[in-house]
Amino acid sequence: MIHRLSTLFVRTLRDDPAEAEIPSHRLLLRAGYIRRAAPGGYTWLPLGLRVLQRVEHIVREEMNAIGAQEVHFPALLPREPYDATGRWTDYGPNLFRLQDRRGVDYLLGPTHEEMFTLLVKDLYSSYKDLPVWLYQIQTKYRDEARPRAGLLRGREFVMKDSYSFDLDDEGLQRSYDAHRSAYVNIFARLGLDVVIVKAMSGAMGGSASEEFLAPSASGEDTFVRCSQCDYRANTEAVRIGTPSAPDASNTPAALVVDTPNTPTIQTLVDLLNSRQDLQRTTPWAAHDTLKNVLVMLRQADGSRTPLAIGVPGDRDVDMKRLEALVAPLEVEPFGEGDFAARPTLIKGYIGPNALGEAQPLGIRYLLDPRVVANTAWVTGANAPGRHVVNLVCGRDFAADGVADVADVRDNDACPMCSAPMRIERGIEMGHVFQLGRKYAEVLGLQVLDEKGKQRVVTMGSYGVGVSRAVAAIAEMHHDEIGLRWPRSVAPMDVHVVIAGKAGDQTAPAGEQLAAELSASGLHVLLDDRTGVSPGVRFKDAELMGMPMIVIVGRGVANGVLEVRDRIAGTTTEVPIAEAAQHIITCCA
RNA sequence: CGGGAUGUAGCACAGCUUGGCUAGUGCGCCUGGUUUGGGACCAGGAGGUCGCAGGUUCAAAUCCUGCCAUCCCGACCA
Structure with missing residues (x-):
């Protein structure tokens, strides 16, 4: 054609x-x-x-x-089946809803x-x-x-x-x-x-x-790929490895310290390192702290329940991962009003001992898998301007379960083989x-x-x-100057460019070539425009991106055509007599 | 839904600060001519509710108010 x-x-x-x-x-x-x-x-x-x-x-x-x-x-569907599964409402504003002339509900x-x-x-x-x-x-x-x-x-x-x-x-x-x-x-x-x-x-x-x-x-999804083994996962679905429990028999008793003006992890770490009485062999770092993040979970009926998540202070809760974990519940921020309703929670100084279903507030408390038994943490003491040091998981506090929702980073350890993982889009x-x-x-x-x-x-x-x-x-298939379709999906197999002067042999030669290729079943895009300069033809051919471009131009006088492979970027001169067969072979 | 930006011809944009006659430029398009291997040239043309509505003014693309739309980042996303 x-x-x-x-x-x-x-x-x-x-x-x-x-x-x-x-x-x-x-x-x-x-x-x-x-x-x-x-x-x-x-x-x-x-x-x-x-x-x-x-x-x-x-x-x-x-x-x-x-x-x-x-x-x-x-595509136009009745409401009832989607009511039965709850998706008429669950789908929320993403659903195109409409009514017919009698006011009956439909959706697209x-x-x-x-x-x-x-x-x-x-x-x-x-x-x-x-x-x-x-x-x-x-x-x-x-x-x-x-x-x-x-x-x-x-x-x-x-x-x-x-x-x-x-x-x-x-x-x-x-x-x-x-x-x-x-x-x-x-x-x-x-x-x-x-x-x-x-x-x-x-x-x-x-x-x-x-x-x-x-x-x-340009992708919208983020995934990890292990550098060693074949583990690959959407960041939403990554399940990190759980470290083994260390020995905590030498960890000193928990100690509440005054830490005024330390509402953020960084200010807390700086203050710890400035205190002579708290010096230790390695400086305090964000990963020594336990950050307790509060959110509200919203049911389909609109009711809200609080949830607390404890993560190492050098990490944040990844909202996408949390959403994936609690689906179909929706995650909402823990607002000022929510704090006001629970005055024992001091913003910036929330500690594990105020959290958990067994505590008076009854807030479900989940821990990052890195927070295993016997690990010691610096965390909030549930009092303004005070933190607690050496609070040991299992010894000094407990949680209601595990939530693997901390952000995933480049170089994080693979859950299967512990090799570093790469993050990609x-x-x-x-x-x-x-x-x-x-x-x-x-x-x-x-x-x-x-x-x-x-x-x-x-x-x-x-x-x-x-x-x-x-x-x-x-x-995936383009370069600076245009598209480069794989043969399997290209709109045409060959782009034949007639690039000669009016009245010369290029037009008939191009027509004949196109006819031969077409006769063998190939789809041919023939640039038979008149009055268009060669530069425009070449640029258009490169932009449109057919996998093969054949130039019927000045070579015709010497009996040759120019065959360009748009994918490989190569150019070959082929005698006119063999051109059709050559191209057909390439396209097979 | 939050932040940022933009709406002027098919495409890219200028003009708006400081209101002023018939709204401009390049590409594309039409006519004629000269060109023809890397986005040609000359001459002549067509094409615009300046996003929409209202307001101010003798006069609005330009100033004011409201609305709408589009793009980008984020939130969201079987």
Whole structure:
């Protein structure tokens, strides 16, 4: 198929659009692949649409290959199923809600667990029908507070979501593994290097969960990668190692000291080091202190309960990690009003002995895993201007449990092998997780087992960001001058540039080459524009990013064409007579 | 939702401080001509509710008030 640049619906931009910051957004706009139509909503132009469709095609092939079957739901969905699972309210302001002319509530689907569950319930009722794997490629709607980065986070986007239905956990594991391997194939074919990391299942519920992240500075997810072993995890899901308990038999008794004007860790450490009577072999440091952070947890019904977390003073509580731990409860700051209601808590001097469910305030108190038995700490004494030194965990205070929610840093020790871990950013390309029976239970999806007994079906849920993949591929495959599509998703196989003078042999030679390539099944973008200078043609070709560019120009007089590999950056001269075959071979 | 910035032609921007005639520049677009291997040149054109609404004024892109939108950072985010 020949697509002529003289008639193709596209206009490249010379200047970078001011609204675009990251490379993929900038280049997709400049090269004429997409246009912004609404905040978080993009129009796909012919070239962009072809990339999107090729990505969809690869996803379809791999899903079909594992035996999943494609269906298609409406994006416009009724309220009732989402009421049944509580997501009509749980989803909060991120859900697009609307009403029909009679005032009946609808929503635009953000994801379709409910509909798939009900569909299977509608049609199946026997264990003999299981397992079944269904998927769709669908436009999803989420009223994101802040869409950004072009296609990377929109309010309307294309996602492939699939769901597995099994009788038991062993079946679920098989379904999960099949999807996981399909995803590995999909991302390999898309030219996306992905890292598979342990993830939190978040508000979706369920157990085992992994994310496929494409490492990129533009990514919104943070993950750790062990420098030695194969441990990789989203920072939300990192579980740090627990040190062994030291010997505390020589630790002196706890001592309350006056520490006026030390509301922060740094001021406290400075004061400790200035006190002659507290000198020890190593100077006091932030990691000797135990910081007690208070938050409020909010239930769906709006009620709030306090929670205290003790972390070493050199670390902060990572709110994302805490949110992940307490989900579906929401974390709110502990406000002035909350302090006022509990006058025994002295801001800046809160100590473990005021915390814990056994204490009068009854505040649940959780400790960072680093705070193991027999470790000694400097911490608040629950009195203004006073701290306590040598407060030993287990000897002098106790907590209600462990909370691994302190921030994770570059070089932190790997929980598996203790080697240093690296922190990186990534774009979430896919997410697989074992949903379990949550949706099946509330929506009543049961089948009869071989003994004629009703059994609740167990589910898995698997997503691929299809439109996001287009951006991620662009993010990963470009250089300073333009896009460089992998062959598997490029909108065209070859970009043929006619770069000669009017009336010379270049135009017929280019036409003939394009015809030969097209006849062999290649998609050819032919720059047949007249009155356009060669510089513009070259720049446009480089910007648009087809993997191969053929220059039909001054070489024609000597019987040769110039074949440029946009990915490798190489240029080869090929005799005209052999050119078509050469290119076809390269594209195979 | 908090912080910062910006709204002037398809794209990038100037003009606003200190109000003044017909709102400018570059790119892109149209017509004619000269060009043709790295974003050509000459001449002539088309294209604008200056984000919206109100106010001040003889006069508003410019000053005032309110609103809206977009972008960036953060919060949030199956």
